[in-house]
Amino acid sequence: MEFVLLNGEIIERSDAKIDVEDRGYQFGDGVYEVIRVYNGSMFTSEEHLARFRKSAEAIGIKLNFTIEEISAFLNQLIEKNNVVLGTVYLQITRGTSPRNHAFPSPGVPTNIVAYTKEVARPVENMKSGVKAMLIEDIRWLRCDIKSLNLLGNLLAKQEAVEAGCFEAIQHRGQTVTEGSSSNILMIKEGKIITHPADNLILNGITKRKLQEICIAAQIPFEERSFTIDEISQADEILLTSTTAEIMPIVEVNGKAVNEGIPGTLTKRLQELFETEIEKQCGELTIKI
Numbered sequence: 001m002e003f004v005l006l007n008g009e010i011i012e013r014s015d016a017k018i019d020v021e022d023r024g025y026q027f028g029d030g031v032y033e034v035i036r037v038y039n040g041s042m043f044t045s046e047e048h049l050a051r052f053r054k055s056a057e058a059i060g061i062k063l064n065f066t067i068e069e070i071s072a073f074l075n076q077l078i079e080k081n082n083v084v085l086g087t088v089y090l091q092i093t094r095g096t097s098p099r100n101h102a103f104p105s106p107g108v109p110t111n112i113v114a115y116t117k118e119v120a121r122p123v124e125n126m127k128s129g130v131k132a133m134l135i136e137d138i139r140w141l142r143c144d145i146k147s148l149n150l151l152g153n154l155l156a157k158q159e160a161v162e163a164g165c166f167e168a169i170q171h172r173g174q175t176v177t178e179g180s181s182s183n184i185l186m187i188k189e190g191k192i193i194t195h196p197a198d199n200l201i202l203n204g205i206t207k208r209k210l211q212e213i214c215i216a217a218q219i220p221f222e223e224r225s226f227t228i229d230e231i232s233q234a235d236e237i238l239l240t241s242t243t244a245e246i247m248p249i250v251e252v253n254g255k256a257v258n259e260g261i262p263g264t265l266t267k268r269l270q271e272l273f274e275t276e277i278e279k280q281c282g283e284l285t286i287k288i
C-alpha cells in the first residue's frame, strides 16, 4: 500500500482526490520541492522547507502548517512508505476555486500534497558524465521561485532529450543561466564559477551545499555570470540537483569537455559531497 499526504492527512494514494478546479491543475498556481531521502532520512530538509515557504510567500500563498508540522508529516510518510533511498515530492497550490485569474477570496484553503518515490542514485551517469546542449532560456523573470509553471523548463529539456542529451544548458543571449532542472557550474583554472542567485535562476540547495563544502575545503567558488564563450573554453563543467547530486558534463553541443571524461576537481567534489550525505544520513551502501 502506498500513502500520500493530502491537506494534513496521510491517506492511501487511491483515496487522494483533487478537484478539477484546483488552481495548480488549471494555472500551475503553486510551488513545490523535491527532497532527497538517503537511508530513510531526509537530506538538507531544513533548507528545502525554508525555500518552500519562501517560494510560497513570493506568490502570496500562506502556508497553513508550520515548517515543523510539514517536516513531521514528511517523516511519517517516509516511514509509512518504507522509503530507504528515494525522494519526497511536496507541493502547495492556491486551492480549489471557480476558474478565474484573480486570486480567490482569502478564505479558500490551499491544497498541500506530498508523495514519496524510490529513486536510485544515478551512479553510472555520475561516474561517466553526461551530454548537454545549449538552449535559449525563454522562461519568465522569476526563476528564483520553485513554481509549478515549468513549461519553459520542459520545452528545453525535451529539446535536449531529443538531441540525445541529459540536460539543457540554458542561456539568455550570451549569459549562461542554469539547466532545465539543475544548476550549471563551470571550472576554469581550479575555480568554480556559477551564475549568481538572482531572479534568473533557482537557487539550488545542492549547489549551495557544494559552495559550503568548497569554502570549508578552500576550493575557490565564485558566483558571477559567465558567457557561452567562457563555458565552451571551460576545463570542467558540472550540474547539480537534488536527484542528480553532482554530475559531470562531458560534452556540450557535440564538443568534448576535458576530453570527454569527468575532471579531477569534479570527482573530488563528488567525494566531498558523499561525505556530507553520510554525515547527515549515515553510510551509503552504493558509492561512486
Ligand SMILES: *Cc1c(COP(=O)(O)O)cnc(C)c1O
Pocket: 146, 153, 178, 179, 180, 181, 182, 183, 202, 203, 204, 205, 206, 207, 240, 241, 242, 243
Ligand atoms: C529544483 C531546481 C534546481 C536544483 O535545485 P536543488 O535544490 O539543488 O534540487 C535547479 N534549477 C531548477 C530550475 C530547479 O527547478
